[in-house]
Amino acid sequence: MLLLIAGTMAVLLVRNLFVATMLLGIVSFTMALIFISLDAVDVAFTEAAVGAGISTVLYIGTLALVGSQEKDKPRFAAGPMVICLAVGAVLYYATYEMPRFGEADNPVHTHVAPRYIEDSPTEIGVPNMVTSVLASYRGYDTFGETTVIFTAGIGVLLILRQRRRRKNEDDETDVPLDEGKTGRKGSLSGLGSEHDLIPHVIAKLLIPFIFVFALYVQFHGDYGPGGGFQAGVIFAAGIILYALVFSLEYARHVINEKAILLLISAGVLLYGGVGVASMLLGGNFLDYNVLASDPVAGQHLGILLVELGVGITVTAAMLAIFYAFVGRADLIAAKAEQENN
Amino acid sequence: MSFGFFNYWVFIILLMIGLYTVMSRSNLVKKMIGLSLFQISVFLFYISMGKISGGTAPIVVENITDGAAPVYSNPLPHVLILTAIVVGIATTALGLSLVVRIRESFGTIDEEEILEMKDGA
Known part of the structure; x- marks a missing residue:
């Protein structure tokens, strides 16, 4: 689970889109393993084949067409961050009702x-x-x-x-x-x-x-x-x-x-x-x-x-x-x- | 994995990272990747809800050794997410193909540059 969070953070921060795609594949595969532990064998099967397989191929196919480097420097976007934190806080509060x-x-x-x-x-x-x-x-x-x-x-x-x-x-x-x-x-x-x-x-x-x-x-x-x-x-x-x-x-x-x-x-x-x-x-x-x-x-x-x-x-x-x-x-x-x- | 709401918290963190990626990055491929993360986190949420502690995968087993009826996890979320994954990749492909066409028309896949072009014209 913590591996998942680390993986997604890396996807967010990394500059090279090829690397981001590979990391996305790893996140999908980790997610498939978690699905197995949650008894969802069919879903894990699909996630491994689709998320880690086909979607990586598709992203790389796109990157071959559009170039793989993000242009601007990584910057801190205050507005979206505030929105995300607020929504996250609301959802976190809601989990206690779950x-x-x-x-x-x-x-x-x-x-x-x-x-x-x-x-x-x-x-x-x-x-x-x-x-x-x-x-x-x-x-x-x-x-x-x-x-x-x-x-x-x-x-x-x-x-x-x-x-x-x-x-x-x-x-x-x-x-x-x-x-x-x-x-x-x-x-x-x-x-x-x-x-x-x-x-x-x-x-x-x-x-x-x-x-x-x-x-x-x-x-x-x-x-x-x-x-x-x-x-x-x-x-x-x-x-x-x-x-x-x-x-x-x-x-x-x-x-x-x-x-x-x-x-x-x-x-x-x-x-x-x-x-x-x-x-x-x-x-x-x-x-x-x-x-x-x-x-x-x-x-x-x-x-x-x-x-x-x-x-x-x-x-x-x-x-x-x-x-x-x-x-x-x-x-x-x-x-x-x-x-x- | 019996510690309360842990799965839901991971779901929220992943969801927010995906949302933040979509909102803060101007590269369109990065936005699609953010959407994928968002999608994966929702899958985790559904599958977490379907889990029953001590349950097993929802496939009927014939020989139960200890005689007790097996507890199956809920198959319904599995069905929903199973199809959602495949539908998700199909729609992602549709989005990526639009990105490719945008690149061909504008020469860039950076959202801000496209908007500047539009203002300049």
């Missing part, structure tokens, strides 16, 4: 949670209660959140690709694959140099295991910690590792942007489709009981399909975001090269 940490009769634990804990083993038949609450009891929420991820992925694509398309029409700076000058210097995709033997070998060894692990997390999420969100992020991380080590062009051979666009919507459609299917079979929207002859089997099937949809959308959205950032870096590198000539 129920004590970790007691079983806190109000949080007396509303709907007991029903989830007691009935989900018989109603849903899935040992991991987090999965059953996520995909079945609160399936509407999760549908909404999947849609948010879908929207954010589309949004990043729109923001970062708009100029590119116009540029391609104007002066055809689209860097073709077979010309071999795919922005080796200064661009993210240029990271994959042919001479770095050790990363290549290690990545080749690791990536199959990452994919197998992602599939395990995806389909074992009913029984242990895991599920669509984590599996999607891990799967995307495998492809991002491939892209970082071997260059984006190779990754585009594996899965290109059109396929990503198809997948990103296919996931949401699969989720919604399960809901519509259950409606057609006479139940409510996202009521999985009717999907099979036995309600518990129906719940199993429904949760499996819904988690698959979530996994597909999350993978595709993360990849779309990553490709957009890296493609942007390539574009700028190509532009700079052109201006130099």
